[in-house]
Amino acid sequence: MLFTRTFPTVGRALAVVVASVVVLTAGCSRPATEAAATADLVRISVGVDPSYAPIFLADSEGMFEAAGLDVEVIQTEGGAAGAQNVVAGTSELSGNADSTALTVMAANPSLRALGVFQDSDRYFQVVLRDGVAPADIETMGVFPGIGLYFTDLYLRSLGKDPASVTLVTTSPPEQPALLARGDIDGLISFDPWVAQAEDAGSTVVATTGDFGAKYSQWIIASEGWLAANEELAGKVFSVIAEASAIVNTDPARAARAVSSEIQMDAAEAQDRVSQIDFDGRDFTEADVQQAQNLVDFFTEQGKMAGPVDPSTVLLSGWVAQHAG
Template structure:
């Protein structure tokens, strides 16, 4: 039987920022009427409030969008599906979302499109168990919806355990360290600062998602209707974001300061979390498509996706290389 503990509170989930060289070579000039009509148009981008969005925060703080001739407004949300939902509602033109979240929103909103990847990691999410608990003695796991459930399922199967035989306690990430300390759960899979808090309360890390072959990525998302008239503008925005991602990857101190300024976080902790993520703007690969299909199959099996969604259609393979590289 699955227990459920529902709580209020914002889930601090899962990644981005942008850098742009202030030269004419970094941004393509308008070459057609549609491009000319979007000159100076504001682009609102919804993001979450954790270090995985470092490229957005860095580009915004250092004026890199502006240096590239772009009017970009970064809108902070509670994370999760909120960013993509803002795009659906028309209160943002673009959003940064984890692949699992984007796909679940896309299932009910087939006009959403993913333009490319700006970060990924197989070590940002870690497995923590209460002291005295070993992987093979797990009876109860704390799980937050979406990617948390997916990772937990993969982890348990990698141990040879049937997920149906384990009690899954539905929580938000901030609740998990306390539940673990009280003995209400044996472990959970999450990210910092919740991992560090749990270790401080007498638990231990036993691995990362990479240890059982799992990872996640974050995508830049837009609506098909907006994108159809703003291809060049979207490409210029993503080009800056990709350049910022390169800065974050090469200079985590700089990235940590940008994150700290944006979300009132300790810069040392922000730097630590940034180094757990691989920041790089890129096009979709066959592996991204395969992973998207696995996620869709999993969430459909869990009853979380009811609508039709074709990953090959909503992931715009080739778009980044044609428009943002």
């Protein structure tokens, strides 16, 4: 088991959410507390982050409407909030990182993942304080969930026993300052926090791909809703897949959509989007194995509320059957 301690700052409560900055939004997106759904309305919960670029693009350019769909994009604070909206019935679909989805599925076994819409082995980067070499790491700043998982894999890739390194649990926004003060030797995070750490004199030494790790984002739904709405869900996923292809080929167009939807600088949005590979697709055997690795890790860490079988909750072949 990894040894951790929590850094005592006012922002520690934010550590449970990867993207914790709440942004006031414009456009078609509305909060989850608004009116109940009509029969054919599909509400999709997303985080306030450029990683949801295909959904923002489809929303801002009217792609859902052009496909004859009534879709409402609901922006949340990120983390598990979108999946919890699906559980609560305030959203029909949600986009969630694999690690987040699996932990929510452990407590809510009726959730199902329909397919993948993005992956990245370079979005998360390893940053070390100036003068610290990988072999010298004694403390690492981590955020719960995927941050802890990546840190464990990175340390093992160096031949280090993770139990020999002190892990300081904190939120991503706090990490650059901790690194600059020397409270931690390194961190694994994402922009803009990586860029802030670099500006303060620290150095990016690796991406997760350098030690064989990546994350994926899935579209998830409840089993009950899906059983009654598979054709509708397939149409929505098809639009997300179409938008994903556009994001890959025209990141500037995607960045404009992100900027419009979440009020982010377009240049920054384009840089973030370029760190991700977007593709609406079915699950592969490799995806199922990656999910199993996550389940095994979080189970060992005591973070799973119950058992999860990736071969059951990941609906392999669903995209080809319903969104092909």
